[in-house]
Every structure is written in structure tokens, then in C-alpha cells.
Amino acid sequence: MPEISYREAMARALRETLREDERAFIIGEDIGPYGGSYAVTAGFLDEFGPSRIVESPISESGIVGIGTGSAMVGLRPIVEIMTINFSLLALDQIVNHAAKIRYMSSGQFSVPVIIRTVTGGGAALAATHSQNLEGWYASVPGLKVVIPATPHDALGLFRSVRKEQDPVMFIEHILLYSTRGEVPEDYYEVPVGEANVKRAGKDFTIIAYSRMVNVALAAAEKLAEEGVDVEVVDLRCLRPWDKETVFESVKRTGRALVLEEAWQTGAFGGEIASAVQREVFDYLDGPVARLGGVDVPTPYSMSLEPLVAPREDSVVKTVREELGS
Template identity: 55%
Template sequence: MPEMTYREALRSTLVEEMDRDPRVLLLGEDIGVYQGTFRITEGLLERYGPRRVIDTPISELGFIGAAIGMAMLGLRPVVEVMTWNFSLPAADQILQNAAKVRYFSGGQVSVPLVIRGPNGAGVQLSAQHSQSLESFYGHFPGLRVVAPATPADARGLLRTALRAEDPVIFLEHAALYGMRGPVPEADYTVPFGQAAVVRPGRDVTVVAYSRMLHLALAAADELAQEGVECEVVDLRCLRPLDMDTVAESVRRTHRAVVVQEQWPLFGAAAEVATGIYERCFDDLDAPVERVTGEDVPAPYARNLEKLAFPDESRIAQAVRRVLQ
């Protein structure tokens, strides 16, 4: 299997799908001439021309709304948001139009739209540029919400998203773009709503997604030296949420830690923990632990930022607590 970066996995999948399907077109700020803030769209303007690779003004409400209209008329637009924080001016379009128009039209229209870009914190971007919006978007029926953690899943989930009939919130992570990994070639897809057991273990289930998956795996390595075997589950997709895979694992390990980068209240970890209690309360030998970001706006200073978000040692400590 060839190796490539998360960035290359995204870019090559866009290219393959644009070659295959003329309905796919790209919109976003500085995706064309500038070639993309994170260079996911490098060379694509030259390859496909300005009708298919549209440099937009800084006008998220406008161009995300327009992309929804394009999708309703049968195109398959892919919007790049420079970061997911910039999707908030367009939240009305995404939540009130894209997520619901199929329903309130009685099934007369589809919105095959992908909105993709980096989500989350960790690179000293301070309060307005470090948010994780998965539970915000995950709250709304009608949307699909995915958060790949590896180059292979970035490829497989993006291809699924590009061929889907629904609006997809595609959450990448800036800290992962340069990450290398094996990536299956050709028509590789990962279906929505399928979590993956990425490291088997008998003692405790650690549930994570996106960048947090790699911290969970590092914590699992550390704990293995103490003789603790973590089973690490990558959710990959927040909506639909694959609680079956999580519950199956917890029934084997009887203990669970759920990790998220975002704030604790009403977060994805609360949802997963509740799902564990609902499905396997009697299998649990300890209360479910959550490891989350601190309940503060993201600070700029490096030392404060490190305190504000989960790291390997906090995950390892949570694992030790559920094992006590």
C-alpha cells in the first residue's frame, strides 16, 4: 500500500472524483490562485479552470449558501472553509437550509454538498480560531459529520462524502495535514457511521477521533509498558454515530474513557458516555471517564494552551482512574 500524507490523500481524492464526475466543483477562499491555505487544492485551478475551482470573496454566508443552491440544482459542490471557525457566519445557511430542505420539501430536493476544512486547536491560534464544532453540527439532523484521523480515512471518507446525497460536515485537523500513512489506492471508500477498532486491548476502551486519536494511541503505548492493554476505538464519524462498535468493545473491557478536544458541556464525549451507559451499564466495572478541553476560550500563550487541551498524560491518568 502506498504511503502519503493526509493532505495528499485529500487532494488526490478530490482530483480523482473531479476527473470522474463533472458535477463536482470547488469553492472557497484562496483555493485557486493562492492554491489553498493548507495547499489541499494545489494545482487544481490550473487543472480544472475557474468555473470548477472558484476563488470566492471572504463571504462565507454568501458562498456556502450559493453552494447549497448549486447542490439543489444537481451539482456536487465542495466548499473549503479556511477553518471551521469561519463557518459560523454561514451557520444559518448550513443549519436552516442545507440540513433541512430535503425534509421540509417532502423529499423533493437533495443537497449533495461537502464542506471541508480544519477543525480544532493546538497551534496557538487563540480564542476565535481554535474551536471544535463537531457537537454543534452533530446536533442537527440532516447533516453528516465526519472527522478522519488518518490519511486512509481522509481518503475513504472524502470519497464517500463526494458521492453522498446529503450535506457532509467534513472536519479535518490542521495538525494532521502533514501526517503520513498507508493509503489504499483506487476506489477506496469508508462508509459513514463505522467506527474502527484501531488497537485491540482487553483492559479498557478508549474512544477518540480526529487529532485526539493519536494522543489516545500514544497514551496506550505508554500504558502498555505498565501492562495495561487499551482498546482504542476511532469514531471516524460523529453523525451517524456508531455506538454498536463502541458498546461491543466496552462489553469486552468493562471500562471506558472518552476523549474529545472540545469543551465538556454537551460535547461528543457526553453523548458517547451516555450511549455506553444506555447500552452496557451492567457491563461496566467503573464509571465512564471523559477527557476534554478545559471550559475556557482557547488562550494564546503556549503554556496556557497546553493546559487547555487534552494530552497523552491526561488520557493515561483517566485510564488509570477507571482501572482503580
């Protein structure tokens, strides 16, 4: 099976969409001649032209408004917001309009818009460009929040969200674009709301998403050297999130750690931990643990920034502490 990068997987997903659906277009900042801030749309303008690759002004609210309105009248817009930090400028359009129009119109209008954006730190972009706000959007009824960790899942999930009638936040981590993974040449889809066990284990469950899946897998390999067999569950979606896969994993292992990059205070991991604690309490051999980002703005300093998000060593330490070893 060939290996491709996360960036290549996303470019393939977008090209497929534009080639197969004449209603689809992409709108965003620097997506045309520049090729996108992360080079995902490089060459798209020449291939599809300015009517399908729409270079927008720097106005996130306007971009999402255009996407919402065009989706309501039958088009299939893909809105690119350069980073999730900038989506705050479109919060009213996303939360008060796109997410609610289908409900408030009693189903007369649907809003099948895909909002692509980039989350996370680690690229030395400082405090206002390095936040993880995906959990905020996962609390909003009417939105779906998809956050793949691998090239395989990025392509498969995008193929699935193309069929959605509700607005989807499709969130990609900035440090994942250069990662590589196996992707089948044959067509496949990954269902929205279905988690994936990335590593089977019997002693401990780590529940993660986005870049933290890779951190969890690295920590699991380290712990395996110590005789601790860790299972890693990749949520892949935050709304809806796959409770059953998580619960079944915790039932098998009796232990759980919810791992995420977002600030731990108020993060979505609290929702997951609460559900696990309530629904599978009788199977637990200890309280559900949480490990998230430090509650500080992300430092610009390249020597300090890596200390803010969970790392392999901090995950290993947390698991050891939970096991009392």
C-alpha cells in the same frame, strides 16, 4: 503499501472527484492561486480552471448559499470554509437551509453539498481560530458529520460522501495535515458511520475521534508498558456514529473513556457516554469516564495552548485513576 500525508490524501480525493464528475466544483476563499490555506488545492486552478476552482469573496454565508443552491439543481459542490470557526457566519445557511431542504420539500429537493472545514487548536491561532465545533453540527438532523483521523480514512471517507444525497460536514484537524499513514494504491472506500478499532485491547476502551485518536494511541502504548491493555476506537463519524462497535468494545473491556478535544461542557462525548452507560450498563466495571478540553478560550501563548487540550500524560493519568492504580 505506500505512505502519504493527510494533506496528500485530501488532495487526491478532491482531484479524483473533479476528474470523475463533471458536475463537481470547489468554491472557497484562497483556494485558487494561493493553493488553499493548508495547501490542499495547490495547483488545482491551473489543472481545472476557474470554472471548477471558484475563488470566493470573504462571505461564508454566501459560499454555503451558493453550494446549497447549486446542489439543489444537480451540481456537486465542495464548499471550503477556511476554519470551522468561520462556519458560524454561515450557521443559518447550514442549519436552517442545507440541513432541512430535503425534509421540508418532502424529498423534492436534495442537497448533496460537501462542506470541508478545519477544526482544532494547536497551531497558535488564538481563541477565535482554534475551536472544536463539530459536536454542535452533529446535533443537527439532516447533516452528516465526518471527521477522519488518518490519511487512509480521509481518502476512503471522502470517496463515500461523494455518493451522499444529504449535506455532509467533512472536518479535518489542522494538526493532522502533516501526519502520514499507509494508503492502498487500489481503490477502496470507508463507509460513512462505521467506527474502526485502531488498537485492540482487553482492559480498557478509549473512544476518540480526529486528532485525539493519535493521543489515545500514544497513551495506550505508554499504558501497555505498565501492563494495561487499552483498546482504541476511532469513531470516524459523529453523525451517524457507530454505537454497535463502541458497545461491543466496552462489553469486552468493561471500562470506557470518551476522549475529545472540544470543551468538555456540552461536548458530543456526553452523548456517547450516556448511550454507553444506558445500553451496556451490566458490562461496566465502573462509570464511563470523560476527558475533554478545558473550559476556557484557547490561549494564544504557545506555552499555554498545549495545556488546554487532552495530552498523552492526562489520558494516562485518567485511565490510571479509573482503574484505581
